[in-house]
Amino acid sequence: xxxxxxxxxxxxxxxxxxxxxxxxxxxxxxxxxxxxxxxxxxxxxxxxxxxxxxxxxxxxxxxxxxxxxxxxxxxxxxxxxxxxxxxxxxxxxxxxxxxxxxxxxxxxxxxxxxxxxxxxxxxxxxxxxxxxxxxxxxxxxxxxxxxxxxxxxxxxxxxxxxxxxxxxxxxxxxxxxxxxxxxxxxxxxxxxxxxxxxxxxxxxxxxxxxxxxxxxxxxxxxxxxxxxxxxxxxxxxxxxxxxxxxxxxxxxxxxxxxxxxxxxxxxxxxxxxxxxxxxxxxxxxxxxxxxxxxxxxxxxxxxxxxxx
Amino acid sequence: xxxxxxxxxxxxxxxxxxxxxxxxxxxxxxxxxxxxxxxxxxxxxxxxxxxxxxxxxxxxxxxxxxxxxxxxxxxxxxxxxxxxxxxxxxxxxxxxxxxxxxxxxxxxxxxxxxxxxxxxxxxxxxxxxxxxxxxxxxxxxxxxxxxxxxxxxxxxxxxxxxxxxxxxxxxxxxxxxxxxxxxxxxxxxxxxxxxxxxxxxxxxxxxxxxxxxxxxxxxxxxxxxxxxxxxxxxxxxxxxxxxxxxxxxxxxxxxxxxxxxxxxxxxxxxxxxxxxxxxxxxxxxxxxxxxxxxxxxxxxxxxxxxxx
Numbered sequence: 001x002x003x004x005x006x007x008x009x010x011x012x013x014x015x016x017x018x019x020x021x022x023x024x025x026x027x028x029x030x031x032x033x034x035x036x037x038x039x040x041x042x043x044x045x046x047x048x049x050x051x052x053x054x055x056x057x058x059x060x061x062x063x064x065x066x067x068x069x070x071x072x073x074x075x076x077x078x079x080x081x082x083x084x085x086x087x088x089x090x091x092x093x094x095x096x097x098x099x100x101x102x103x104x105x106x107x108x109x110x111x112x113x114x115x116x117x118x119x120x121x122x123x124x125x126x127x128x129x130x131x132x133x134x135x136x137x138x139x140x141x142x143x144x145x146x147x148x149x150x151x152x153x154x155x156x157x158x159x160x161x162x163x164x165x166x167x168x169x170x171x172x173x174x175x176x177x178x179x180x181x182x183x184x185x186x187x188x189x190x191x192x193x194x195x196x197x198x199x200x201x202x203x204x205x206x207x208x209x210x211x212x213x214x215x216x217x218x219x220x221x222x223x224x225x226x227x228x229x230x231x232x233x234x235x236x237x238x239x240x241x242x243x244x245x246x247x248x249x250x251x252x253x254x255x256x257x258x259x260x261x262x263x264x265x266x267x268x269x270x271x272x273x274x275x276x277x278x279x280x281x282x283x284x285x286x287x288x289x290x291x292x293x294x295x296x297x298x299x300x301x302x303x304x305x306x307x308x
Numbered sequence: 309x310x311x312x313x314x315x316x317x318x319x320x321x322x323x324x325x326x327x328x329x330x331x332x333x334x335x336x337x338x339x340x341x342x343x344x345x346x347x348x349x350x351x352x353x354x355x356x357x358x359x360x361x362x363x364x365x366x367x368x369x370x371x372x373x374x375x376x377x378x379x380x381x382x383x384x385x386x387x388x389x390x391x392x393x394x395x396x397x398x399x400x401x402x403x404x405x406x407x408x409x410x411x412x413x414x415x416x417x418x419x420x421x422x423x424x425x426x427x428x429x430x431x432x433x434x435x436x437x438x439x440x441x442x443x444x445x446x447x448x449x450x451x452x453x454x455x456x457x458x459x460x461x462x463x464x465x466x467x468x469x470x471x472x473x474x475x476x477x478x479x480x481x482x483x484x485x486x487x488x489x490x491x492x493x494x495x496x497x498x499x500x501x502x503x504x505x506x507x508x509x510x511x512x513x514x515x516x517x518x519x520x521x522x523x524x525x526x527x528x529x530x531x532x533x534x535x536x537x538x539x540x541x542x543x544x545x546x547x548x549x550x551x552x553x554x555x556x557x558x559x560x561x562x563x564x565x566x567x568x569x570x571x572x573x574x575x576x577x578x579x580x581x582x583x584x585x586x587x588x589x590x591x592x593x594x595x596x597x598x599x600x601x602x603x604x605x606x607x608x609x610x611x612x613x614x615x616x
Contacts, residue, residue, distance in 0.1 A: 042411035072382055078404030082429050092400040096386030120392050198543035 001307070004029045004186040006220070009036070009048040010233050011156055011194030011225050013055035015303075016126075018296030020056060021191075022304060025125035026155025031209075033194070034111070034130045035167055035202030036140035036149045040088055043098040044105055047150065048199065049115055049130060050097055057122035058092075059250070060148060065233060066301045068093040087155045089225075101180055111247045112176045114197045115264040129182065134173035149198065158235040162242040165197060167205050169222035169287040175208045188307045191222035196235040197243060204259075213259050221262040223288060224249035230269045234287060246256060250275045262306055264288065282306075309612070312337045312494040312526070313458070316507025317344070317356040318373035319533050320500030323611075324434075326604030328364060328496075330612060335435035337490040339517075340437045341502070343446035343510035344418070344457045347490055348396055351406040352413055354509065355458065356486050357438060358405055365430035366570040367401075372542060376401040394548035395463045409476055420484045437490065439511045442481035444508055447474045457506065466543040469555060473505060475513050476563040483516045496615045499530035501596060503544040504563045505551060513566075521567050527615055529570040531596060531607075532557035536576045558583045565589065570614055571595065590614075 001023065005016060007030050016030060030052060037046045042259040047066065054060040054068055061069045067211035080086040090098070097118060104114045110133045119128045139151040144161035152160060183189060194200055204210050213220060229248050231237040237247040245251045249265040253276040256263070263281045265272055278284045286302040287295060309331065312567060313324060317463040338360060345354045355374065362368040362376055369377045379399035386395045398406070405426065412422045418441045427436045448460040450468030460468060467608050491497060492565045502508055510520050521528060537556050539545040545555040557573040564571070571589045573580055574596040584591045594610040596605060 007429075041407050043407070066597055072380070072400070074380055074384065074400040074405045075407070078401050079408060082404060082426065084408060090382070092382040092403075093386050095383045095400075096390060096392075097405065099349050099383070100352070100387060100390045100392060106350055118390065228310045 001187050001304070002027045002029075004031060004187060005190045005192050006050055006194075006200055006203050007032050007048065007192045008194030009033075009051040010295070012194045012199070013060065013065075014099070014290040014296055015190075015192050015223065015299060016052060016261070017055050018290065018293070018300035019303075021189070021255060021293070021297045022300045028126045029178070029186070030126060030128045031131055031179050031182065031203060033199045033202050034132060035136060035198070036075040036153075037135065038137065038148055038150050040150075041084060042093075042102065043090075044102045045088070045090075045098050045150075046101065046111070046115075046130070049118075049128065050094070052128060053118055053122055053124065054116075056124050056126060057143050059122065060307070066069070067091055073275050080105060080143045088150060110176075112301040127182075129178050130143060131179065131209070132170075132173040132178050132206050133171045133176050134169065136170045136173050136202065136206075137168050138198060139168055141166065142247055154233065158238065162239050164243065167200070170202070170243040171207065171286065173206055175206050175212075179206075180208055180212045183209065183216050185219070186216065189216065189218045189220045189304065191256060193225040193232070194224040195225060195231070195234055195239065196252050197236070197239050197245075201257075210259070218263065219305065220260045221264060221306065222252070222256045222260045224252050224266065224269070226252055227266040227288060248272060251280055253281060262302065264306065309495050309615070310337075310493060311338060311489040311496050312497060313498045313500050314502075314508055314511050315340045315356065315360055316502030317341075319366065320356075320502045320507070321360045321373075322598040323498075323500050323531065324360060324599070324606055325363050326598065326606070326608035327611075328434055329601070329605045330608045336434045337494070338434060338436045338438055339439055339487050339490065339511060340436060341510050342440060342505045343444060343506070344461075345443065346445060346456050346458050348398070348458075348549070349392060351398075351403075351410040352410045353396070353398075353406050353458075354419070354423075354438070357426075357436065358402070360436060361423075361426055361430055361432065364432050364434060367430065375399055377607075382392060389413070399460075400504060414455070418484075420486070423515065426555070435486070435490075437486050438484050439482040439487065440478075440514050441484050442477065444478045444481050444510065444514075445476050446506060447476055447484045449474065454501065461543065466546065467516050469549050472551065473509070475510050478510070478513045479515065480513055483514050483520075483606060487514075488516055488520045491517070491524050491526065492525040494524065497521060497524065497526045497528045499564060499568065499610065501526070501531040501533040503533060503539070503542055503547065504560050505544070505547055505553075517565070521551045527570065528568040529611065529614060530560070530564045530568045531572045531611070532574065534560055535574040535596060556580060561589060572611065572614065
């Protein structure tokens with residue numbers, strides 16, 4: 001069973017850390033959103049790629065969900081004294097990743113190659129791919145102006161009202177090497193429990209990826225990131241509401257209906273099974289709230305059992 | 309009394325930290341060697357500028373002479389895990405300076421402007437100038453090939469035999485804004501106790517600086533970095549021997565004889581007073597070994613008294 005996962009940050013990383021414990025890592029390809037990527041103080045930062053890599057490597061801070069555990073912020077404090085903006089909490093350990101990546105990019109390596117190096121240097125056997133090697137920043141159009149995603153998400157704490165999202169330059173981007181083949185050759189594609197509008201939509205917007213999902217013979221399964229009308233983490237629910245979608249598992253299913261075969265919702269949302277089935281989807285319920293490794297592996301096992 | 313100092317790293321910084329305690333910082337301009345500058349992992353590092361700034365700001369590690377006190381190396385350890393060369397001991401606090409400088413340079417500011425910002429953000433009132441805004445790396449030609457200065461000095465621990473030094477591109481460089489005026493308008497110019505060949509010579513090789521020293525009405529005084537035939541720190545003595553100079557205060561005086569009026573040697577080298585006087589220089593002796601703040605301020609006071 002070869003699985004290709006489409007992933008955002010924290011929610012996806014939790015699910016994937018269960019998945020790598022119930023099947024061989026070699027059979028997993030993870031295609032990660034890079035719309036959140038940004039340049040800060042000259043460093044090239046890929047929050048979702050790093051969250052997935054750190055989490056699978058056992059390095060993630062399990063309290064915050066982002067960053068590295070046992071982190072320190074000594075460099076950041078000095079940067080603050082030097083007059084730099086420091087709203088992005090760049091830790092001393094995390095910084096090594098960004099220095100490495102930025103230097104390698106400037107030396108001419110692709111983000112795909114660098115991501116593979118970071119993955120193997122962190123001891124991982126799964127294949128982690130950026131959705132594209134191009135810089136296609138997600139811009140959040142709000143009542144306070146057009147903001148980069150991290151500016152909206154971290155700096156402004158998701159407070160501005162979202163009017164629309166745009167993925168800058170995506171029409172000229174192409175999928176990173178290996179992405180389309182990983183979708184074509186998979187037995188199953190899993191849309192991880194990530195923000196459908198800010199994490200999964202950018203991946204689907206990369207030219208070639210949506211057609212590959214339509215064409216593949218793989219079963220396509222999505223896990224709802226929304227439980228009881230709330231996002232487990234991040235702005236998915238409020239963003240859906242502000243953009244005119246129902247902020248429920250059913251609202252998520254509607255966004256994915258043309259692409260997927262199976263939709264997984266949380267047990268708390270059993271009452272939404274019927275409306276989602278009415279969209280023509282198979283629906284399963286599971287415990288999708290992953291607070292510990294047992295619940296992560298349980299969800300991964302349950303998902304494997306749902307696949308044909 | 310306006311003083312302009314020509315400075316390398318540790319030895320100069322010690323002397324200058326005494327000088328700023330015995331006269332107003334506003335009257336001091338420090339022109340710092342940038343031949344040691346190098347790019348490492350995409351960061352632009354200026355060891356001598358940073359040593360001078362950190363030392364005057366009271367941030368320097370007094371045990372090592374370089375770097376920041378209470379430093380940690382967590383980022384560097386992660387960089388090592390990621391497969392990077394880590395022979396340059398880049399600390400978490402120090403890193404902030406390099407990230408800031410590199411980003412500012414890429415944003416189009418000059419090294420002169422950035423150095424002024426770093427100086428003021430560190431609370432200094434002295435004016436610190438790079439010798440030039442151009443990148444003019446000192447190359448050490450050795451029996452093991454041509455090495456960048458930090459490669460020779462830190463990585464290879466000064467072990468290769470030095471055949472000659474070259475200052476790449478210096479013929480096309482110009483003095484940083486303010487340098488020539490600071491020499492012209494000074495009452496005294498002090499050549500700090502720094503490596504004459506690797507720290508002071510690059511400054512003198514910047515087009516315009518030597519002529520400005522010849523033309524200025526300022527008294528020019530040099531302090532020997534060599535005491536009893538040994539450098540207090542660094543490779544000055546062995547480098548002088550390998551390049552055919554006498555590794556004594558008299559050897560240093562001979563290198564500077566065409567430029568300077570006054571030469572200061574250590575009390576341990578009183579016997580060298582006569583041969584240096586014979587070069588046509590005024591000679592004074594002082595305690596030039598600066599192990600604590602008292603000895604630093606004592607040397608600075610002594611130097612001020614030697615000046616007309």
